[in-house]
Amino acid sequence: MPRKVMQGLAGEDAVVERTVFNDIVTGLQERGYTVYGTVNEKGAGIFRPLGDAGEFSLRCTGGTMPPKDLWYPPFETLFTYDRQTGEFHTDIEETRHAVFGIRPCDVHALLALDEVFLGGEYQDPYYRARRVDLPLIVFNCVEAGDTCFCSSMGTGPGLDHDYDLLITDLGRSNGEGSERFLLEVGSSRGGELARGLRGEAAVDEDYQVKKRRLQETAAGERITLNTGDLPRLMHNGHDHPYWREVTDKCFGCANCTSVCPTCYCADIFDETDFSLRETRRKRRWSWCFLVEFGAVHGGNFREERIDRLRQFMQHKLNFSMGQYGFFHCVGCGRCIVWCPANIDIAQTGRVIRGDA
Amino acid sequence: MVKTDEEIEGAVNPTLNPFRLQPVEIVGLKQVTSDVKTYTLRLADGSHFRFLPGQFNMVSVIGIGEAAISMSSDPDELEAIERGTWQHTVRQVGNVTKALDRLQVGDRFFIRGPYGNGWPPGYPLQRVGASRDLAVIAGGVGLAPLRPVVCRRLARKTGRLEILYGARTPEDMLFRDEFRTWAQGGARLMLTADKIADGADWPYRVGLVTALLDEMEILPGQGHIFVCGPEVMMKSVVRELTERGWPPEEVFLSLERRMECGQKTCGRCQVDAVYVCQDGPVFSYAVVKELLGVDI
Numbered sequence: 001m002p003r004k005v006m007q008g009l010a011g012e013d014a015v016v017e018r019t020v021f022n023d024i025v026t027g028l029q030e031r032g033y034t035v036y037g038t039v040n041e042k043g044a045g046i047f048r049p050l051g052d053a054g055e056f057s058l059r060c061t062g063g064t065m066p067p068k069d070l071w072y073p074p075f076e077t078l079f080t081y082d083r084q085t086g087e088f089h090t091d092i093e094e095t096r097h098a099v100f101g102i103r104p105c106d107v108h109a110l111l112a113l114d115e116v117f118l119g120g121e122y123q124d125p126y127y128r129a130r131r132v133d134l135p136l137i138v139f140n141c142v143e144a145g146d147t148c149f150c151s152s153m154g155t156g157p158g159l160d161h162d163y164d165l166l167i168t169d170l171g172r173s174n175g176e177g178s179e180r181f182l183l184e185v186g187s188s189r190g191g192e193l194a195r196g197l198r199g200e201a202a203v204d205e206d207y208q209v210k211k212r213r214l215q216e217t218a219a220g221e222r223i224t225l226n227t228g229d230l231p232r233l234m235h236n237g238h239d240h241p242y243w244r245e246v247t248d249k250c251f252g253c254a255n256c257t258s259v260c261p262t263c264y265c266a267d268i269f270d271e272t273d274f275s276l277r278e279t280r281r282k283r284r285w286s287w288c289f290l291v292e293f294g295a296v297h298g299g300n301f302r303e304e305r306i307d308r309l310r311q312f313m314q315h316k317l318n319f320s321m322g323q324y325g326f327f328h329c330v331g332c333g334r335c336i337v338w339c340p341a342n343i344d345i346a347q348t349g350r351v352i353r354g355d356a
Numbered sequence: 357m358v359k360t361d362e363e364i365e366g367a368v369n370p371t372l373n374p375f376r377l378q379p380v381e382i383v384g385l386k387q388v389t390s391d392v393k394t395y396t397l398r399l400a401d402g403s404h405f406r407f408l409p410g411q412f413n414m415v416s417v418i419g420i421g422e423a424a425i426s427m428s429s430d431p432d433e434l435e436a437i438e439r440g441t442w443q444h445t446v447r448q449v450g451n452v453t454k455a456l457d458r459l460q461v462g463d464r465f466f467i468r469g470p471y472g473n474g475w476p477p478g479y480p481l482q483r484v485g486a487s488r489d490l491a492v493i494a495g496g497v498g499l500a501p502l503r504p505v506v507c508r509r510l511a512r513k514t515g516r517l518e519i520l521y522g523a524r525t526p527e528d529m530l531f532r533d534e535f536r537t538w539a540q541g542g543a544r545l546m547l548t549a550d551k552i553a554d555g556a557d558w559p560y561r562v563g564l565v566t567a568l569l570d571e572m573e574i575l576p577g578q579g580h581i582f583v584c585g586p587e588v589m590m591k592s593v594v595r596e597l598t599e600r601g602w603p604p605e606e607v608f609l610s611l612e613r614r615m616e617c618g619q620k621t622c623g624r625c626q627v628d629a630v631y632v633c634q635d636g637p638v639f640s641y642a643v644v645k646e647l648l649g650v651d652i
């Protein structure tokens with residue numbers, strides 16, 4: 001079928017070449033966004049501001065760390081109190097970050113945090129300020145990482161909502177020629193960005209190729225977890241002897257919870273400067289793996305490491321479903337990568353549910 | 357319930373910062389036990405602070421931090437409404453509570469709240485607790501969040517009210533000087549102390565609060581039970597209530613967990629799929645007994 005070659009796209013789905021990435025990044029920068037993308041630094045995929053798209057590494061899959069700190073930083077000041085005047089000062093700045101190359105699993109993780117911070121009775125204005133204007137240029141995954149299990153969790157390897165632009169590597173036609181990417185527009189903001197790019201109008205076949213590549217990726221995931229009836233099975237398995245086995249290996253280092261894109265627990269604390277003039281009320285990430293997490297006067301509700309490990313995994317594979325209606329594990333596999341004890345949440349889930 | 361301007365503004369203006377603090381002034385102080393004080397407070401801007409029995413505030417001493425503290429006074433007491441006051445009863449156990457202990461009448465600190473669901477929905481309306489009999493069972497400072505319920509019941513004079521209260525020693529009992537008024541108002545008061553000093557004048561029981569259960573006159577099917585105290589105490593109480601035929605739906609417990617935000621975002625108070633701060637702190641035993649990670 002002859003293709004309609006377009007010099008300037010009108011803002012619709014298209015097939016494009018890699019050079020277009022730079023136009024998208026530049027387009028975002030011109031609109032005032034700081035564009036974050038995965039950059040390969042000494043083998044680690046790090047989200048950092050891109051100068052241009054040349055720095056971006058397609059091979060980083062989801063990134064060694066999730067881009068979570070763009071919308072939920074590890075430390076932040078909620079307000080400052082001037083001890084002399086007795087005045088409060090709150091500085092909520094709306095950020096203009098864009099993420100280039102975020103993966104479907106991390107978009108699902110972002111949507112999970114949206115529910116936590118904006119979906120309840122109280123809306124977190126700090127989170128909101130970083131979230132309201134956050135263009136997402138999503139890359140579907142055409143190659144599964146060693147520890148990915150997004151297709152089990154229903155969060156990847158493809159995305160079909162909540163993107164501004166969605167890019168799928170279609171490969172080279174017949175294995176030769178130039179690389180081709182399907183560029184899909186998911187919002188008017190994405191349409192704006194796509195307007196004027198060089199490319200060809202997308203045809204049915206392109207979507208077929210995309211579909212096939214995503215199916216292959218899903219099939220290539222080596223880790224799987226059957227989520228059918230999982231919350232109930234996890235509930236029933238709360239006293240399964242395997243928890244003890246896993247706990248005996250766990251160091252309690254909290255690496256897993258530190259890298260998880262959906263973890264949101266926090267401490268709120270006060271910090272006063274040396275002049276005793278100002279106190280800042282701050283919020284910082286906290287983790288259910290820390291001993292003090294459940295400590296209160298007269299006791300600790302999760303005294304034993306087994307309680308803390310179980311809390312982490314039960315929350316991801318069971319409790320979150322009751323709280324929000326979906327799992328807070330998006331199958332990104334980062335906790336598996338980062339665990340010094342080779343503890344694998346999917347494996348644990350399989351054993352507890354009786355599949356392994 | 358009439359909404360305050362703040363609530364209306366909060367509803368239409370979601371950007372209103374839920375971490376914003378309100379200054380409060382201490383207008384009265386009372387040493388309740390050697391390590392517990394009751395603070396009578398008023399909002400510094402003169403507006404009226406509304407809450408339900410069983411709800412709590414996040415209390416702030418700036419530079420130190422925040423702690424969850426229940427309201428311990430009757431929200432419907434006319435005199436308090438006229439003066440715009442309410443009370444917190446606080447035991448000093450850590451950073452914030454010890455900092456509060458150093459404050460004097462006239463000093464200010466900060467709150468945000470109220471948070472939480474409070475004692476059963478509908479209270480003090482008809483559905484639960486108002487017309488039927490009610491027993492409250494408390495251990496130690498656990499009587500503080502139940503005091504609003506006791507006062508309300510006595511003011512309404514509906515149904516029987518039994519109070520079963522235990523503390524480590526008689527000296528650790530909260531609100532001792534009100535017991536007589538409560539009894540005269542019609543409450544049946546049953547007291548116990550874990551231990552008493554040799555030769556002390558203590559005409560009540562010695563032992564755990566569960567020892568009082570046999571003295572209860574309110575029977576299963578006649579009303580409800582509200583329980584607040586340390587988790588081990590609540591555990592033995594509900595076990596014995598169940599043995600005595602109390603249906604789990606009619607027994608309500610106020611849980612304690614560490615809380616940083618009170619708004620379902622800090623994650624600290626999660627138990628199974630509930631957030632104690634907002635889904636609770638009060639839950640029926642029917643709910644609590646199904647929760648993973650709470651030993652009751």
Ligand SMILES: Cc1cc2nc3c(=O)[nH]c(=O)nc-3n(C[C@H](O)[C@H](O)[C@H](O)COP(=O)(O)OP(=O)(O)OC[C@H]3O[C@@H](n4cnc5c(N)ncnc54)[C@H](O)[C@@H]3O)c2cc1C
Pocket residue numbers: 291292295296297298412421422423424425426427428445446447448449450451452453454497500501611612613614615637
């Ligand atoms: C809904 C609710 C209502 C409450 N109502 C009342 C009330 O009406 N009156 C009342 O007196 N209390 C009440 N409490 C309890 C009160 O919130 C806690 O005791 C709170 O911790 C006191 O704060 P603090 O800063 O004084 O103590 P903290 O400094 O937080 O210390 C409290 C205890 O926690 C332990 N702890 C804290 N941090 C750590 C750590 N990092 N590692 C190990 N242990 C640690 C300490 O050993 C100490 O015993 C309520 C709690 C809840 C959840």
Ligand code: SF4
Pocket residue numbers: 256259260261262316328329330331332333334335336345
């Ligand atoms: S629990 Fe592990 S695999 Fe699941 S989302 Fe968190 S880091 Fe990823």
Ligand code: SF4
Pocket residue numbers: 249250251252253254255256257289335338339340341342343
């Ligand atoms: S990363 Fe592994 S060893 Fe560390 S706390 Fe998590 S499960 Fe335990």
